[in-house]
Amino acid sequence: MKPLSAFHTPKSVAVIGASNDPEKIGGRPIRYMREFGFTGAIYPVNPGRAEVQGLPAYPSVRDLPEVPDVVIVAVAGANAVEQVVICAEIGVSGCIVMASGFGETGDAEGLEAQERMLSAAPESGMRIVGPNSQGLANFANGAVLGFSTLFTEQPPLDGPVAIVSQSGAMCSVPYGMLREAGIGVRYAHGTGNDIDVSAAELALDIVADPDIQLLLLYLEDLKDPDSLALLAEAARKRDLPVIALKGGRSEAGQRAAASHTGALANEERVVDAFLKKHGIWRANSTRELVSATQLYLRARVPHGDRIAIVSNSGAVCVLTADAVDDYGLKLAEFAPATRGALGEVLPAFAAIDNPIDVTAALLTDSSLFGKVLPIVGADTAVHACIIGIPVAGRGYDVDRFADNIETFERDSGMPIVLVVPQSNIAEVFRERGLVVFADEATAVQALAQFLHHHQLMARSAGARHVPFTPQAIGKRMETVTLNEAQSLEVLQQIGIPVAQHVLVHDPSEAAAALAQLGGGRVVVKGCTSDTTHKSDLGLVRVGVDGPDEVAAVVREMFAIMEHHGLRNEGAIISQLVKGVHEGMLGGHVDPLFGPVVLLGAGGVYVEAMPDATVLIPPFTVDDALDALGQLRIAAVLDGVRGEAPVDVEAWAKAAVRLGDALVSDGSRIESLDINPLMLLERDGALQPTVQAVDGVVILREAPAGAK
Structure with a gap:
């Protein structure tokens, strides 16, 4: 693919749909380039005029005396698609498509036209900004390839700030606020639908400009997180602050039916975690995006x-x-x-x-x-x-x-x-x-x-990013929910401590299982992969004592599973673990960002009264400890009112092991949920640790017969 630098330092620019009226969309880029000092060649393309704004006009982009570096497409609908195809055929480096009515409408016709436009580019290597783009502007060299009216209301001044926005308005508004405060702006980009070149990719090219001291982003989606991570890494290397304002808050991508992790690690929490991991400050309003600029x-x-x-x-x-x-x-x-x-x-x-x-x-x-x-x-x-x-x-x-x-x-x-x-x-x-x-x-x-x-x-x-291709696991993959015994085995393989337990398939095995656990009160749970909410069905009994009672409860579990038509995969007899507090730990594969890990307070109210935070693996124990320190429950983990302090570091280490497992090559884990994770007393004599007493694991697997 051709380099993006052509968009910032073009030697020649053509405008398809060029207007003689400098106030129209097809006329403003020509006016701005001439007014703001662009020294390259400007080629108006308009089959109906011999001259546009005092410049020779051409009937087609094919008729130009040279192949331009950048072409601005300011015509509508099918004509815009056709012109992009022609630009690709003649070897243009980059197209900026201002026309709207494509993917942003959400209708099938617009999406189909957008796909036709995109399919024209790969063979030639041409890059496309837009459609629905307000245009790009570089005030250092006058390459103002856009139509924002604010460039006349607030005359430009080259400066150390760059703005890259997926919205034209949210490029113009911070530009206007900064100019009103007397602050110069070098780049002001309104990228639009980002069908090819993403806002993050353009911003990454800007980071190479040594004169830029602050980068402001407005993002309506984060469909290119890998480029954003590369941008953040490049910015960190030169101590360049990046501030992002993210619009379009939603609850998309939840897996609430399967796990607490899916319910709590929603899109907004994951976005927060991703930006934080990479050192990008998330603003909550336009004012916050620009208010600290002078500092x-x-x-x-x-x-x-x-x-x-x-x-x-x-x-x-x-x-x-x-x-x-x-x-x-x-x-x-x-x-x-x-x-x-x-x-x-x-x-x-x-x-x-x-x-x-x-x-x-x-x-x-x-x-x-x-x-x-x-x-x-x-x-x-x-x-x-x-x-x-x-x-x-x-x-x-x-x-x-x-x-x-x-x-x-x-x-x-x-x-x-x-x-x-x-x-x-x-x-x-x-x-x-x-x-x-x-x-x-x-x-x-x-x-x-x-x-x-x-x-x-x-x-x-030291943030390390593991690239993740959306839906890299493949559309042909299916998921399978493991029963609790299988799930606990996966946790042990990861290195997360689990409560000692025995799986039995007949009530007669209860006495031997109880003896194996050392006697005392135990927990008995029905084991089935058909439900992840066992307590709602009466499939969990706590404090069962003695072989006869344990055997009776096992029979009861089998009867409940039969009554509800659930597969009977045995009963789990588990040590009764009493933690000082209950935590939770979970992970799943977000369809856009890839693996995420959730840490928080555990128990039956985790969704009703959430106290949780998200991390993007891989991360360190210190990262996990810092995240745990932000929880409300953190105030009591060191011991209050006579309670013992718990082993927070063991919790953090378990989170790191889970994160590493999720990003490891060949991982099949789609979702993993541990609630509760018992937080035990911090006591050297007792080998400080945490213990998972329940777990749900969902794995990816190819469907039967798939190759």
Whole structure:
């Protein structure tokens, strides 16, 4: 396939459906290329005109004096498909198809036309962006191959930010927000339906541009996760932050009927896990996509997330401290030397702890920021600083404040944000390039994103991606649900500890099984592959004691299975394991992302009150421990109110073993569900561990007679 660089640095561009009206879709790319400095050849294609916007026009792309690098297809319907076929035949490197009415409509006719368009490209190696594309724009060289009206409303300025969006509108909106804030944008791509070139592929080509310092993505689907993983890896190598906003939240892909894992590891959780694994920050709104841009472009890489707050208002100090807690940051604890130094420069009635209220004395002593900030910056416990100036103006030496804060930022090397609600005062700070917000919550949210994103990037530095082709397991594969005894055997093969158990096929075997388990109270369960919810049918009895009672319960299990028409595959007699807490562990093969692993609190309410997180294997024990630490149940795992601490590391190791098994060559596991996973007391004498007391495994297998 031909390289994507042609879309960014074309030497020649043809526009099929070129319009003499520079405000029409077929006219804007010509206008923009001429207006924004494109120096390559521009070839309007319009059989009805000899000239378009002062340029010679051609009746067909076949009539051009050369084969163009890129062709913009701005004609509709069947004509668009025909033109793409011709472009492939003559050897064009890339087509940008602006026409709509294809796969995005969801109707069979549109999908069929889209497939005809796509089938024209592979033999020649031509790449297709679109259809339904707003176009691509590179403002560094004027290759503005799109029709967005925002390029006239907010005139472009080349800069260090790139935007790649599957939606034209969600390319234009962040572009407009950034330009309104005075931030330059180099690339603004609205890719459309992505039938060939994906948004992630184009973004990967952009990552090679050394001038790009921030990459913003809008994704409506993630049908090309491998390219996104490659993009993330390339970005990490040059410490390039990537922020993604994902639309189209849905519950597609659940396997709730078969397992808790399928119900809880839904599409959104998997997307979150995938982005987190690869160091991509997920924004929740357009505002979050762009709000921290100035920090990414100006601030140096942070060393932690402990914050100092300095203001001339006690109320602002309180509100900012609340926001710091809301967004998961921490207030720095000043060293005694810091408090002592602050006490020497601040009025006696001022607070010398964090937050620092310099009080209204700032009105009469304009040097206070200049005195306080260097002291704060010298404290190694402080990683970033928020400065609130709610009221200033006449009587305040704002220029001196700005000088002092600019010097503090330069000398401390830490991220600094200001909260200045007065627009005219804020402009004084912005003119110096300082990062300014109008309110505390927005400022802290942006700072928290910046700090936590860099922590995420650092954690993902060693992320390893195992490529997965959607439906790689093959459409001819079927699934088979194992019974519990078979499932527990699979768990043991993976290396996950299971409760000691014996499978019996006749009540007369109960006494020997009980003796083999060492006696005592046991659990008796009917064993059948026809249902995964045995307790709902009365096929689980806990605390059965003595050989006679065990034999009686086995007979009862057999009777229940016969009553419900279930296959009788025996009864499991299992050691009664009492954990301090119950966890769960599961995995399945997502049809798009491949293997995923779920960890969470276990028990009968896992779906009603979910407390779970998803990881994309392969991952490390530290990754699993970090994920477990984010659960609500984490607060009690170390032991509270006299309870014993549990072996969390054993849980993490079991998760790693499961993840490794899922991504191993030849794995047949489609889904695996362990609930509960008993979390045992952490006690060296007892060999700290976890134990699976129940399991459901679904395997893939070829249908009978398949070759």
